[in-house]
Amino acid sequence: MTYARITGTGGYLPENIMTNHDLEKIVDTTDQWIRERTGIEQRHIAVEGQTMVDLAEMAARRAIEAADIDAQDIDLIILATSTPDKIFPSSACILQARLDIHGCPAFDVQAVCTGFIYAMTIAEKFITTGSSKKALVIGAEVFSHILNWKDRTTCVLFGDGAGAVILEASEDTGILSTHIHADGKYENLLLVPYGIADGYDKVKAGEAFIEMKGNEVFKVAVNTLGRIVDETLAANNMMKSDIDWLVPHQANIRIITATAKKLKMSMDQVVVTINKHGNTSAASVPLALDVAVRDGRIKPNELLLLEAFGGGFTWGSVLTRF
Numbered sequence: 001m002t003y004a005r006i007t008g009t010g011g012y013l014p015e016n017i018m019t020n021h022d023l024e025k026i027v028d029t030t031d032q033w034i035r036e037r038t039g040i041e042q043r044h045i046a047v048e049g050q051t052m053v054d055l056a057e058m059a060a061r062r063a064i065e066a067a068d069i070d071a072q073d074i075d076l077i078i079l080a081t082s083t084p085d086k087i088f089p090s091s092a093c094i095l096q097a098r099l100d101i102h103g104c105p106a107f108d109v110q111a112v113c114t115g116f117i118y119a120m121t122i123a124e125k126f127i128t129t130g131s132s133k134k135a136l137v138i139g140a141e142v143f144s145h146i147l148n149w150k151d152r153t154t155c156v157l158f159g160d161g162a163g164a165v166i167l168e169a170s171e172d173t174g175i176l177s178t179h180i181h182a183d184g185k186y187e188n189l190l191l192v193p194y195g196i197a198d199g200y201d202k203v204k205a206g207e208a209f210i211e212m213k214g215n216e217v218f219k220v221a222v223n224t225l226g227r228i229v230d231e232t233l234a235a236n237n238m239m240k241s242d243i244d245w246l247v248p249h250q251a252n253i254r255i256i257t258a259t260a261k262k263l264k265m266s267m268d269q270v271v272v273t274i275n276k277h278g279n280t281s282a283a284s285v286p287l288a289l290d291v292a293v294r295d296g297r298i299k300p301n302e303l304l305l306l307e308a309f310g311g312g313f314t315w316g317s318v319l320t321r322f
């Protein structure tokens with residue numbers, strides 16, 4: 001049987017750090033409120049002129065190096081983002097050219113914070129059906145470009161960054177199952193209300209900002225992530241105690257803690273980066289994965305549960321042996 005196995009991870013965060021204290025000078029907020037309500041202490045923000053593909057390229061190069069493969073052998077590129085450099089070509093095509101890769105399929109996936117889970121799900125299907133042998137899967141965002149820096153209910157939450165993995169066809173066990181869902185009826189709880197249809201002039205003027213009814217999103221997120229955990233374990237006939245590591249989307253430490261509690265997992269088995277990264281949307285899961293792989297916490301053959309929830313609403317999980 002052929003599995004899709006993660007053989008390398010990479011991450012990149014812009015050097016520019018914005019702390020909660022920096023935000024106190026911009027909006028009516030406090031370091032204490034942000035820490036207590038979200039778990040965030042700081043976030044990385046792209047510098048002037050630095051684009052999402054710039055971040056994605058750095059993360060991709062690090063993943064390629066970690067997997068010890070030749071970039072030319074990559075036969076599929078999937079880039080999850082909600083902040084593409086251009087309307088078209090896709091950012092995956094722009095990245096493909098930067099990596100000097102030519103001919104393989106390259107496309108973007110838009111599932112907001114669940115984007116990386118969606119991208120992994122698609123790549124896994126390509127690999128297990130024999131259509132791909134080495135896939136580059138990336139989550140990258142510059143949410144700082146779509147934040148209203150006068151809105152304290154959103155601008156304190158998000159950060160910029162990119163995470164990437166190389167997925168290879170393998171006889172050794174890798175991804176065991178993937179689960180993705182969406183329910184578009186929740187559009188109005190979390191959105192950027194402008195695009196081509198609703199007045200692209202707002203996008204051009206840099207006025208297309210995230211709007212979120214945070215409290216309502218929070219409640220649906222906690223319940224939905226609880227359900228996806230049950231669905232994933234049931235599909236694999238596994239118990240909560242089988243999971244070695246939870247690698248969750250980093251939206252709010254209270255959401256992460258609730259999911260860990262549901263899994264009866266100690267927080268020592270949960271990869272938490274929200275304190276340093278903030279919410280980096282599609283980049284948050286691969287960035288967290290990369291951090292815990294590089295610092296030696298995640299070891300070969302351990303069982304990882306990756307999960308995310310975001311705008312759409314979209315949600316999903318990946319259960320994988322590392």
Ligand code: UT7
Pocket residue numbers: 028029030033034037038113152153156157213214215216217218221250251252255279281309310311
């Ligand atoms: O990644 C995609 C999915 N996103 C999420 O999962 C985010 C889910 N939501 C959340 O994480 C939380 O709802 C937030 C962190 C966004 C907000 O936390 P909350 O505990 O739900 O706060 P709240 O919205 O109920 O607001 C509580 C109070 C309000 O004041 P009043 O009405 O009680 O006087 C807000 O105006 O906190 C106020 N507030 C702030 N105060 C200081 C809201 N933002 C801030 C702020 N600083 N930045």
